[in-house]
Amino acid sequence: MYKNWRAYVLPFLVLLVLFPFTYLLFLSLSGAWYYPDVLPKYFGLRNWRTILSSETGLLQSFLMSTGISLAVAIVSTLSGFFISKTVYYHPHKRILNLLAYLPYILAPVVFAACLSYFFLKLGLFGNVTGVITAQFLISFPYALIFFSSFWNERIKNYENLVSTLGGNTLDRYFKVLFPLAKGLLLVCFFQTYLISWFEYGLTSIIGVGKVQTITIKVFMFIKEANYFYGALSCCLLIFPPVVLLYINKKYVFKKIA
Numbered sequence: 001m002y003k004n005w006r007a008y009v010l011p012f013l014v015l016l017v018l019f020p021f022t023y024l025l026f027l028s029l030s031g032a033w034y035y036p037d038v039l040p041k042y043f044g045l046r047n048w049r050t051i052l053s054s055e056t057g058l059l060q061s062f063l064m065s066t067g068i069s070l071a072v073a074i075v076s077t078l079s080g081f082f083i084s085k086t087v088y089y090h091p092h093k094r095i096l097n098l099l100a101y102l103p104y105i106l107a108p109v110v111f112a113a114c115l116s117y118f119f120l121k122l123g124l125f126g127n128v129t130g131v132i133t134a135q136f137l138i139s140f141p142y143a144l145i146f147f148s149s150f151w152n153e154r155i156k157n158y159e160n161l162v163s164t165l166g167g168n169t170l171d172r173y174f175k176v177l178f179p180l181a182k183g184l185l186l187v188c189f190f191q192t193y194l195i196s197w198f199e200y201g202l203t204s205i206i207g208v209g210k211v212q213t214i215t216i217k218v219f220m221f222i223k224e225a226n227y228f229y230g231a232l233s234c235c236l237l238i239f240p241p242v243v244l245l246y247i248n249k250k251y252v253f254k255k256i257a
Contacts, residue, residue: 027231080143088151108201
């Protein structure tokens with residue numbers, strides 16, 4: 001009885017999970033779908049062809065979002081790794097780790113509003129550099145907290161052993177620390193990439209509409225009631241997370257296990 005029940009429930013759950021993604025793809029290929037029509041009057045690649053034109057700028061937004069997220073993820077992961085080591089050896093590491101949670105006390109929009117004056121004075125308002133800097137301010141604390149559990153006495157003893165055997169700083173990092181933290185570095189890179197990729201509040205305030213990432217485009221089309229372009233931009237929005245999830249499952253988690 002239990003096996004028969006399970007045979008029906010599992011396919012239903014799979015369909016339930018896949019339905020939103022399938023519907024978004026279907027809607028992105030549709031056009032002129034009005035009540036009371038059961039099916040859209042147009043179904044094809046016309047909407048997708050527009051991403052190559054200047055009409056919507058979706059392709060440019062996708063490439064811009066990719067560049068911003070890569071920059072934020074690389075800088076946040078590397079700086080979080082190195083500075084977390086300094087924090088671990090600091091006598092007040094508990095207080096410093098606690099301070100890393102401060103950016104998450106406020107909502108991103110409120111946090112961006114608090115930073116807007118300083119960004120305006122520094123000339124970082126309404127440009128890509130300002131958006132990268134703002135997103136770094138919330139991604140770096142995450143990386144710092146993420147790597148705080150990596151450092152311990154065992155890692156410290158490995159470093160001391162390398163120094164005892166005549167190794168220098170580069171040897172400690174490239175022959176001991178980086179190999180040991182390889183899985184964590186990849187996971188942190190993926191996580192900070194996704195934080196930047198889906199960020200809306202900071203980008204909308206600091207970018208002031210000039211930096212139109214793919215997330216901004218999604219909300220813009222939804223506000224305009226352009227559901228077909230909105231679905232298309234959502235497909236582009238979820239594409240990198242799906243790829244990262246596949247890479248995580250196939251390569252990263254296997255190596256960690």
